Amino acid sequence: MSGNSDIYEALVNLDEEKVKQLVNEHLVSGVAAETIMEQLQKALIEIGNRFEEEKYYVPDLLYSGAIMKEALKILAPKMKGKSVSAKGKVVMGTVFGDIHDIGKDLVVMLLRNSGFEVLDLGVDVEPQRFVEAIKDSGAKVLGMSCLLTISFNAIANTVKAIKEAGIRDKVSIMVGGAPVTELVKEKTDCDYYGRDAVNGLRFVSDVYS
Numbered sequence: 486m487s488g489n490s491d492i493y494e495a496l497v498n499l500d501e502e503k504v505k506q507l508v509n510e511h512l513v514s515g516v517a518a519e520t521i522m523e524q525l526q527k528a529l530i531e532i533g534n535r536f537e538e539e540k541y542y543v544p545d546l547l548y549s550g551a552i553m554k555e556a557l558k559i560l561a562p563k564m565k566g567k568s569v570s571a572k573g574k575v576v577m578g579t580v581f582g583d584i585h586d587i588g589k590d591l592v593v594m595l596l597r598n599s600g601f602e603v604l605d606l607g608v609d610v611e612p613q614r615f616v617e618a619i620k621d622s623g624a625k626v627l628g629m630s631c632l633l634t635i636s637f638n639a640i641a642n643t644v645k646a647i648k649e650a651g652i653r654d655k656v657s658i659m660v661g662g663a664p665v666t667e668l669v670k671e672k673t674d675c676d677y678y679g680r681d682a683v684n685g686l687r688f689v690s691d692v693y694s
């Protein structure tokens with residue numbers, strides 16, 4: 486096993502101690518936090534595939550999420566955002582019906598590390614809560630995370646609630662998450678689809694530049 490694909494193997498095998506040990510070792514030997522993240526994300530995709538194939542079950546998914554969060558705690562301080570020209574407020578949350586938060590946390594972490602103030606509403610966020618947070622905070626950007634195809638309508642419902650509240654022109658809306666695509670962005674009338682956290686940071690930086 487070469488490079489840092491051993492981290493991939495360790496996470497796919499749900500070996501928590503090994504993942505933490507390898508993350509620390511790779512950081513010490515100079516591997517970029519972002520490179521380590523890539524391996525961890527690939528491992529989670531493989532875990533998702535095994536879940537679909539019924540080789541892994543919900544407790545395995547849960548445990549993989551917990552291991553990922555431990556790894557993120559180690560990686561977070563090392564992931565500094567680059568080329569940020571201005572600071573501002575962002576409201577973030579995972580859409581209604583969806584409790585996945587690892588990707589959202591990653592976006593939040595990168596934005597905060599880059600100097601943005603992030604109001605993190607957590608998971609399973611109802612449309613009206615997004616609306617109130619945007620109004621109260623005056624944030625110019627809303628970021629929604631969505632990992633379940635059945636929650637796509639929650640993205641659309643949130644944008645609808647924002648329109649009904651009369652604040653659609655005051656907020657730029659970005660959306661992301663593994664099953665989200667440009668098409669989903671268009672159908673739900675969001676402004677931006679962010680493939681990853683770095684893309685999210687780029688969009689927020691542009692809005693506030």
Ligand code: B12
Nearest residue numbers: 533550584585586587588630633634661662663679682685
């Ligand atoms: C870990 C996991 C869980 C954990 C979540 C733990 C946690 N605290 O988040 C638990 C066990 C709770 C879970 C539960 C379920 N899960 Co799940 N889970 C996963 C898994 C394996 C990894 C997700 C993950 O964290 N990836 C790593 C992060 C970093 O990636 P990410 O979220 O995509 O984020 C990146 C980008 O997308 C982007 N991004 C994300 N959000 C945003 C937002 C913005 C604004 C921007 C710019 C960018 C951005 O940035 C990140 C990278 O930089 C995926 C597999 C997969 N292929 O995604 C399945 C997966 C998402 N789960 C799935 C399912 C079905 C479920 C359950 C319904 C299972 C069940 N029967 O109970 C429940 C749903 C519960 C609910 N109501 O939400 C399916 C969804 C299928 C679908 N088409 O909808 C998947 C795809 C697995 C599969 N292949 O079947 N799950």
